[in-house]
Amino acid sequence: MSLSDSLYQEVLLDHYQNPRHHGKMEHSDLHQEGVNPLCGDEVELFLKLKGDIISEISFVGKGCSISQASASMLTDSLYGKTISEAKSLLQEFKGMLLEDKAPNFPEEYEDLESMEAVKKIPARIKCATLAWNTLEKAIGK
């Protein structure tokens, strides 16, 4: 698969064009900015928590289709989940891209699986992982 692969294109471009949970959030419990200094991609994450549950989540950012689509998929996947579920999803996602592990996501996360295509474009892996690294910093605080 590659950027010009049609299936990948469809999912990626849909998230890029119609980002989910997009916008700044007032009074968030967790807020984290992330940047890729070499390419200038930016992602800012906002989370509100009810106990251990992510009750609200949003992002803003600017950058390429992969960095912004990945952020959109992240927010979509984590909405309503617990912090520990977020952590395991984070491990799964980064493992898929950085450690060449086969993706093993539950069915509801099939959009995330489409990101496996980025492995074929090594220069862009850092774009795909930006939002997830940002999440890691946010929940690690």
Next chain:
Amino acid sequence: MSFDLEKIRRDFPILSTQMNGKPLVFLDSAASSQKPKSVIDTIRKYYEAENANIHRGIYYLSQKATEKYEMTRIKTSRFIGAACAKVVIFTRNTTESINLVAQSWGRTNIHEGDEIVLTELEHHSNLVPWQMLAQEKQAVLKFIPLNQDSTLDLSNLDEIITERVKLVALAQMSNVTGTIHDLSAIIRRAREVGAKVLIDGAQGICHLPTNVQKEDFDFYTFSAHKMLGPTGVGVLYAKEEILDTMPPWMGGGDMISKVWKEKSTYADLPARLEAGTPNISGVIGFGAALEYLESVGMQEIRNHELELLQYALDRLEDFGGLELYGTNDLSKRGGVISFNFPGVHPHDVGSILDEEGIAIRVGHHCAQPFMDFKGIAGTCRASFYLYNTKEDVDSLLVGLKKVKEIFGRVLKR
């Protein structure tokens, strides 16, 4: 001699390789040029038959290596029109040459309240060293602003370059927009106030016939790897009377005259500013690159690039929907084209072109202040050199059509 493009292309082995199963279309020479066989062979020959350290050995190999290394210094001084070879200092790259000036000349001559003038189009190499020096010395950085077409706005030059200015540092040609600056007006004004002028020739020397004495540069910096030579070799030229006053910035072997336990005296130029074992094979390979450029002719290279530039600009205009940056006055422009698909990030364009075997540079090109000026994240940049063809431009256009197909939905926004 005539400009024989077919022959030139045959001299560059990489141009006949494949990328992702497709013929390589290399349009990123502004980042680093490809190398002709003569340069590659010269480096191989050095390691196979001539390798030894220089300036030390009494034996044949060392003498031979020293001779070849110093011959490149002479060739370089001729190539840029310097008065003699000892005003050519070898460094690792343009960045190191600029840092050398900042750390040696700058720390001696820039004081609190002094001003350094740059432009809004500088790449980070000619920005960050001055920021560091200004912070250390509490000096002030000032910037010559830009016109919308990326040429310099020189209308307020007298107000910007005042008596407080000690240095004006700017690129000969922009790595982002290809703009060739009108240096004469700036140098004239610098002379009026007694300021020194540093010209960052990283993009200039490879494309434009340049004579440092005629053009009256105080400092001139460039890198071998952008002009057919190997990586890891840079040049600092400065007027001899300036170099004479510059203290060493790195201490070590080769730069000394006499060493005691507590102190040392320093060598004469150019050794005083070249501490340690240098990139010997690189410098010798650079000599072969200079010979190659001279055999083709810098004016011929410039003419060829202008032809490509005109052809490419026309085709990109006709393509429609692209945002193009830089002036249309080709007398003020080298073979660099920066553009954007509004709505598509440059990295996405770069990845799709890569699949087609087309290498361009995408991103901020280490010139973030310019991106801020334009309010963009980055650009797609296609840059030409002597070995590029109109067919390369045609391939680029085919690749861009593919981008348009893939990102059609986004582009319609």
